[in-house]
Amino acid sequence: MSIILKAENISKQYRLGTVGTGTLRDDLKRNWARLLGKEDPFLKVGAVNDRSQQSTEDYVWALRDINFEVKQGEVLGIIGKNGAGKSTLLKILSRVTAPSTGVIKSRGRIASLLEVGTGFHHELTGRENIYLNGAILGMQKAEITRKLDEIIAFSGCERYIDTPTKRYSSGMTVRLAFAVAAHLEPEILVVDEVLAVGDAEFQKKAIGKMQDISQGEGRTVLFVSHNMNSIAQLTNRLLIIRNGRITYSGDPLVGISNYLNEEKLSNTIQYDESSGKPYIKSVRVNTILDHNIHLFGKKLSFEFLLICPNDMEDLAMSFQIINEQQIPVTHNWIFDADKNRFRKSGKYHLICSMPNPKLYMGNYSLKIFLSNSKTKEKYQETESVGDFKVEMLSTTRTDYNWQKGACVYLEDANWQINDYD
Structure with missing residues (x-):
């Protein structure tokens, strides 16, 4: 196939906060250089285009040295x-x-x-x-x-x-x-x-x-x-x-x-301890094999450390298993009203066990929610933690013809709550 589109050394610089060079004479010089096909005489070195950091430069490179063919x-x-x-x-x-x-x-x-x-x-x-x-x-x-x-x-x-x-x-x-x-x-x-x-x-x-x-x-x-x-x-x-x-x-x-x-975050969950609101401090995925590798159809469990700084009712905790395409494939939840636990201030160890989850082979992560089930106030929402991978041994069945992103079959998940020592 022939090349229909080609980008050669494409860069784009913007000046932050203002438009133009600042003077009419310099604007005319810039436009004249562009008409002649020459480089902009007022290009600056500029900063890297990282929106998460405060820039100390007046100029930023939105694109830098882009080369590709289509x-x-x-x-x-x-x-x-x-x-x-x-x-x-x-x-x-x-x-x-x-x-x-x-x-x-x-x-x-x-x-x-x-x-x-x-x-x-x-x-x-x-x-x-x-x-x-x-x-x-x-x-x-x-x-x-x-x-x-x-x-x-x-x-x-x-x-x-x-x-x-x-x-x-x-x-x-x-x-x-x-x-x-x-x-x-x-x-x-x-x-x-x-x-x-x-x-x-x-x-x-x-x-x-x-x-x-x-x-x-x-x-x-x-x-x-x-x-x-x-x-x-x-x-x-x-x-x-x-x-x-x-x-x-x-x-x-x-x-x-x-x-x-x-883009995944680490398994260290960000939380505001000074807010006085409940939060999930850590998460652990218990896989069958080391290095967070799990086998298809085997028991899988998730552990969460819940901190309640104050007495609280109507607390709801839930999490989703997210696949590689960022699609939730299952949702699990627990309410304090169901278990009549973690209403007092303290630390709680929550365990969610899945006896036989048939997750498609691939990489997964968790998205965690913590909120008030009555007022709907959201205390915490954390994405991309608890990474794990599901594999299938050659000795197990290989006649499954599932597509990535398909629904999964989950037997009932069992929840257990213990006081954290």
């Missing part, structure tokens, strides 16, 4: 934390904004779906916006008319197609925008996280359409999402962006596993 018909997934630079990269690829350094080379039309309502004039009707978007993408009116009925039907907005889009909900706007971008036959379709605004039915429909575009029509898709299940299902290559740089390029399943492992 082949025709390829579906490229792009993931990373919020603020990593994903949307900035898509805006550069879509020519919404220009890079500070580097160049984008592409063949054919690029259709972008970056934000809710991008490219729409909200005083115009849905039908008029279809023609407007098509014209922006370089389509002839006759070509848009030929696809019009198909676009409207796919969007599911037939009843409101002659209503101004300012009266559309965000979900309806995304439906129509995606329908336009997908049906006007761009060579490259760029889709940001906006599909998350749509309902489950439309997300499934949109993913199916993107698969048809890439596999059936040989077109290229660039897809950014925080939904790891969608990334694993749709893409055939993955980029991971961290602090403005590409840290991984390759197989999506391997990349997703690496990304989730990097």
Whole structure:
């Protein structure tokens, strides 16, 4: 397959707090250099793009030295934390904004779906916006008319197609925008996280359409999402962006596993001891084998250290087992009303035993909740702790044909509460 999109040494720098260089003369110098294809004369060294830290620089590199190629018909997934630079990269690829350094080379039309309502004039009707978007993408009116009925039907907005889009909900706007971008036959379709605004039915429909575009029509898709299940299902290559740089390029399943492992918190749970509210101090997963490796179908138990600084009623503790795609596969809970325990201040050792959980082979973690079951006040919510891995021995049954992310079978979980010595 031929290369349809290529990014060479792409970097993007922003000045924090202000727009422009500060003077009209310097702004003119910057624009003149851009017209001549030269490097911005006012580029600064700048700081690394890490949103979690207070910057001491006036300039920040949102992207730094990005290089990759995309082949025709390829579906490229792009993931990373919020603020990593994903949307900035898509805006550069879509020519919404220009890079500070580097160049984008592409063949054919690029259709972008970056934000809710991008490219729409909200005083115009849905039908008029279809023609407007098509014209922006370089389509002839006759070509848009030929696809019009198909676009409207796919969007599911037939009843409101002659209503101004300012009266559309965000979900309806995304439906129509995606329908336009997908049906006007761009060579490259760029889709940001906006599909998350749509309902489950439309997300499934949109993913199916993107698969048809890439596999059936040989077109290229660039897809950014925080939904790891969608990334694993749709893409055939993955980029991971961290602090403005590409840290991984390759197989999506391997990349997703690496990304989730990097993002996991340690098993040390964060809590505020001075708040006077109850909290889970630690968690332990008791697996059959060492190094947190568990065998399929064997007994599995979880231990929690609960601290109650004060007397309290209506306390509820629950946890979910989360798979590699960040999908909860089971939910377990316990209420003090059921056991009539941990109402007095003190330390409590909670044990949840599962006699025969049939978890699919793979990596798992826990998400823990602590709240008041009556007032619904949330005391604690902790993600990505208690990591463990489920494996299956070759001597056990191997005729299971389950898909990743499928439901699991759990026999009754047994809870036990002991005073903590």
